[in-house]
């Protein structure tokens with residue numbers, strides 16, 4: 001099968017969905033645009049909130065391992081990309097990070113204008129008092145007792161039913177990801193959305209893809225299963241980090257652009273638990289409403305409130321056998337936080353492809369990251385005890401289940417040490433892969449310019465988290481959208497100059 005378009009967008013997540021929306025004025029004038037998404041198109045009724053079933057929304061069932069096995073990546077695979085299961089934490093890229101990135105042509109003023117507009121569009125709000133559940137309240141209480149600043153997390157939700165299972169897909173459509181906001185508008189304007197369409201190769205103005213059968217219970221696309229060649233004047237890669245780098249590497253672009261797959265960050269994270277003396281409600285309200293940035297500058301991490309489901313919780317704990325079943329029997333007493341490290345780029349951390357063309361992420365946790373994760377465990381243990389927990393579970397402690405009588409700073413510091421960090425066994429995960437196609441102005445040290453145009457290939461753009469030259473330091477989706485909006489503008493102005501759209 002052969003198809004012809006003016007613009008084709010690969011990937012429908014935070015980046016792809018936003019470019020699609022930015023092109024609406026041109027689509028309405030006749031521009032032919034398609035979005036190719038390798039994952040299925042899930043209807044709301046698909047989101048059953050049953051943990052094991054909903055792992056189908058994720059690549060590799062939510063645990064895509066890096067080559068060393070030290071960390072697993074969670075990434076979405078479906079119309080909406082990772083915004084299907086993200087939590088909706090809506091942080092702007094801080095001005096200090098824009099300065100650190102130092103990308104010629106990328107300014108805070110430009111981003112701020114876009115953040116203002118996008119936040120209105122996707123309904124970013126400050127959580128109301130009714131959304132603050134027991135876990136959130138205890139977090140605030142613990143931080144206040146320790147004298148740490150505690151702040152409310154902005155969220156992009158509308159008419160939230162507060163069922164709390166946001167990371168398993170939102171059955172009421174309250175989470176305002178691209179499935180709810182950008183994509184429906186783009187489809188209404190005439191864009192073609194093709195689910196189950198896996199792009200396998202990209203060359204000058206040509207895409208090779210395979211359309212797969214739609215899984216049971218998902219919406220059918222308009223293209224039949226089979227191979228397809230698509231010709232397009234402009235190709236926008238928004239397959240996420242590491243997907244976009246993988247596609248470019250598979251297609252042979254590394255000869256001209258040696259930095260493809262380099263400069264990656266993962267925001268290594270650990271989920272930590274404390275056992276409260278009586279049942280607490282964390283499965284209603286909103287799972288994330290407070291965070292503290294008290295240790296950002298000094299030790300490179302945030303602590304955020306969190307809520308996870310039974311199976312994934314057992315994976316997070318780093319305890320086994322009797323200890324695990326004893327702790328899990330108190331599941332409805334668990335206080336939970338997420339620690340999020342702001343890692344730096346390292347030359348050895350990169351995306352490659354193996355001989356079969358499969359994407360590999362090479363990532364080793366540096367000594368600095370491990371030290372930061374251990375520091376965060378000591379502070380989180382203090383937080384849990386101040387909030388009233390009787391026990392805490394810290395994977396990097398000499399004995400991971402720590403009782404209240406060991407809750408003083410000195411004992412915790414003696415117990416929780418980097419020597420107890422055992423790669424692979426210590427559970428570290430990432431939901432924020434970034435980089436691989438860094439913005440910059442030199443083809444030797446970057447892949448695209450500040451507007452996502454791939455150096456030397458005027459028909460090719462990148463519009464996703466791959467563009468980050470370094471860590472965003474904050475949860476990244478809003479930055480992905482703002483950068484993708486810039487890409488949409490650039491494509492729009494290029495086409496406006498060239499044609500009568």
Ligand SMILES: Cc1cc2nc3c(=O)[nH]c(=O)nc-3n(C[C@H](O)[C@H](O)[C@H](O)COP(=O)(O)OP(=O)(O)OC[C@H]3O[C@@H](n4cnc5c(N)ncnc54)[C@H](O)[C@@H]3O)c2cc1C
Pocket residue numbers: 010011012013014015016036037038039074075076077078079080081082083085086087088089090091167197198199200238239240241243244247431432433463464465466474475476477478480
């Ligand atoms: C569980 C979870 C919770 C999160 N919570 C938050 C949060 O609260 N706040 C926040 O800021 N961020 C959060 N994130 C991260 C955020 O969702 C991502 O940073 C953001 O969605 C990245 O956007 P993207 O466009 O780069 O990639 P994605 O949104 O991942 O989209 C990429 C899309 O490309 C598709 N694709 C890949 N390869 C191909 C191919 N070859 N052909 C066709 N299609 C392809 C994928 O299937 C996917 O749909 C979370 C992520 C997860 C997994």
